Amino acid sequence: MSYVVLARRWRPLTFAGLVGQPHVSKTLENAIRSSRVAHAFLFAGIRGVGKTSAARILARALNCLNGPAPEPCGTCESCTSIKDGTAVDVVEIDGASHNSVDDVRSLRETVPYRPVIGRYKIYIIDEVHMLSTSAFNAILKTLEEPPPHVKFIFATTEPQKIPATILSRCQRYDFHRISIADIVGQLELIVREEKFETDVQTLTLLAREADGSMRDALSLLDQIMAALKAPVKEKDAARFLGVVSSRVLYDFSRALLEHDPASCISLIEGVDREGYDLVTFSRHFLEHLRNLVVAGLGKSGVKSLDLPKSEVSELVKQASSTESEDLHRYFRHFSHTCEDVARSSFPRLILEMSLVRMAHFRNLVPASELVARIESMLSSSTITKGHGGSGNPGPSSSGEKTQQSGRKKKSGPGKGSSRVKASGEADSLEMWKDLLEDLRKTQPLLASALEHCAPLKVGAEEVRLGFAEDGFALKRVSADENLGKLQAFLDNYFSNQVNLVIEASDVKPPTLHDEQSRKLEEEKDKSRREAVQSPLVQKALREFGGTVKKIQTTYDQGGE
Numbered sequence: 378m379s380y381v382v383l384a385r386r387w388r389p390l391t392f393a394g395l396v397g398q399p400h401v402s403k404t405l406e407n408a409i410r411s412s413r414v415a416h417a418f419l420f421a422g423i424r425g426v427g428k429t430s431a432a433r434i435l436a437r438a439l440n441c442l443n444g445p446a447p448e449p450c451g452t453c454e455s456c457t458s459i460k461d462g463t464a465v466d467v468v469e470i471d472g473a474s475h476n477s478v479d480d481v482r483s484l485r486e487t488v489p490y491r492p493v494i495g496r497y498k499i500y501i502i503d504e505v506h507m508l509s510t511s512a513f514n515a516i517l518k519t520l521e522e523p524p525p526h527v528k529f530i531f532a533t534t535e536p537q538k539i540p541a542t543i544l545s546r547c548q549r550y551d552f553h554r555i556s557i558a559d560i561v562g563q564l565e566l567i568v569r570e571e572k573f574e575t576d577v578q579t580l581t582l583l584a585r586e587a588d589g590s591m592r593d594a595l596s597l598l599d600q601i602m603a604a605l606k607a608p609v610k611e612k613d614a615a616r617f618l619g620v621v622s623s624r625v626l627y628d629f630s631r632a633l634l635e636h637d638p639a640s641c642i643s644l645i646e647g648v649d650r651e652g653y654d655l656v657t658f659s660r661h662f663l664e665h666l667r668n669l670v671v672a673g674l675g676k677s678g679v680k681s682l683d684l685p686k687s688e689v690s691e692l693v694k695q696a697s698s699t700e701s702e703d704l705h706r707y708f709r710h711f712s713h714t715c716e717d718v719a720r721s722s723f724p725r726l727i728l729e730m731s732l733v734r735m736a737h738f739r740n741l742v743p744a745s746e747l748v749a750r751i752e753s754m755l756s757s758s759t760i761t762k763g764h765g766g767s768g769n770p771g772p773s774s775s776g777e778k779t780q781q782s783g784r785k786k787k788s789g790p791g792k793g794s795s796r797v798k799a800s801g802e803a804d805s806l807e808m809w810k811d812l813l814e815d816l817r818k819t820q821p822l823l824a825s826a827l828e829h830c831a832p833l834k835v836g837a838e839e840v841r842l843g844f845a846e847d848g849f850a851l852k853r854v855s856a857d858e859n860l861g862k863l864q865a866f867l868d869n870y871f872s873n874q875v876n877l878v879i880e881a882s883d884v885k886p887p888t889l890h891d892e893q894s895r896k897l898e899e900e901k902d903k904s905r906r907e908a909v910q911s912p913l914v915q916k917a918l919r920e921f922g923g924t925v926k927k928i929q930t931t932y933d934q935g936g937e
Contacts, residue, residue: 389427396427402431410447416527420531426591432530436499437459441495465493501530510540517542573602575608583598585661634699636738710734812835819866837875840877
């Protein structure tokens with residue numbers, strides 16, 4: 378007797394045996410029990426998820442001589458003939474090869490004839506989306522109002538190609554991808570009945586490669602049962618099928634998380650030596666990285682992982698060893714690598730360099746930790762509260778922010794020492810002007826920022842500067858780098874250890890360049906007069922009878 382493949386021998390015969398489609402099974406069972414069975418059905422879904430099997434089960438349930446019943450007896454003449462494919466009352470048509478309008482017309486001619494054995498004449502059209510537009514139009518009227526003894530069951534993998542006029546006349550059932558857990562459970566039952574020894578890791582590998590299709594999983598199981606001697610291990614099955622085992626994927630992710638680029642190179646060499654397709658490997662590893670991200674989300678994420686418990690626990694263990702944002706970064710980077718590998722003439726080199734780069738990724742520092750570090754740095758710097766006239770740091774009576782820099786010891790005569798001895802601190806403004814002039818020669822940007830401060834006290838012992846709170850100049854001068862430069866300049870200028878205090882103040886900065894300011898105002902006035910006396914402006918005033926209310930020049934933003 379010729380061998381019958383597993384996909385045919387283990388085709389489900391009842392709704393209860395339909396794996397992974399409980400929503401379809403329960404709905405059809407309830408419809409049969411309540412005698413509310415529609416005249417036309419559309420079963421849509423990917424390959425190998427049970428569409429044709431469900432159509433045959435429905436036909437047996439409706440035509441069972443001991444029914445109709447949700448559970449056909451399986452022993453009557455109608456049930457056995459439908460199972461064997463010899464039933465005259467159940468007509469199966471391949472839509473891909475019978476897609477013309479003439480084929481549909483031939484079908485319509487048989488519709489009026491009553492069934493021979495069962496209650497209904499049932500037409501099952503597989504891949505119905507392959508019918509031509511004319512064929513769809515020819516079946517419309519019959520599909521909408523068929524005789525009471527006729528049922529139509531359409532199956533398709535591409536429901537979007539079916540005209541809306543057909544869809545509106547059918548009850549649609551969408552068949553889901555079968556989960557890995559459901560496929561593994563069915564495969565365990567089959568290998569036990571077939572007395573074939575293998576482990577759950579091997580069956581998980583087959584289920585992962587089947588991509589939601591039970592028929593594909595059974596075909597792969599058929600292959601390894603015929604080619605490999607039991608007991609079959611995962612690595613043997615992976616090598617035979619040309620796919621990467623899950624163990625290799627975990628080794629790769631461990632090498633990345635442990636920042637071990639040498640191991641990444643070694644693992645890729647092994648994958649390439651075994652002859653695995655690197656594009657397929659990249660796709661599987663990207664999916665593995667996705668699973669790591671999901672496992673890092675906690676219990677809510679773990680529930681959505683379609684994997685055996687042993688793999689889930691290892692995923693959670695690896696994901697807990699690094700931050701979630703790092704896992705996101707790995708996934709984002711490798712998603713681009715997958716595209717590059719698929720297009721490149723040198724996929725191994727692209728893959729190697731990408732994984733080496735990922736292995737060199739340093740873990741990201743959480744924002745909360747960065748803030749803590751900054752606060753620690755600020756607290757370690759010499760930020761204190763100042764008070765009114767004393768040179769020593771202390772609490773400010775007004776609660777204003779005061780910043781005191783670190784001080785450096787200087788020796789030898791300085792430029793400002795003679796001025797201090799000669800004039801004391803009476804003329805601090807003049808001293809401040811001279812100080813800024815010297816500072817401008819070496820630090821022009823810093824001197825420019827200091828022009829916006831009020832010199833509250835300028836002397837050899839202490840320099841106290843007041844800035845408008847939250848002003849740009851205060852932020853610039855308070856920066857650690859600029860604060861150090863200013864402190865060094867003052868110590869050298871006065872040949873003394875100067876106590877520098879920076880604080881918020883309402884005192885307005887003095888006008889340090891009176892002559893320059895006077896010239897600027899003269900230029901502004903001249904520009905305003907020229908603007909008013911312009912012939913174009915005078916003509917506009919005459920034409921419209923207007924008056925000049927505001928003049929804006931390039932020197933200001935709205936002088937009157």
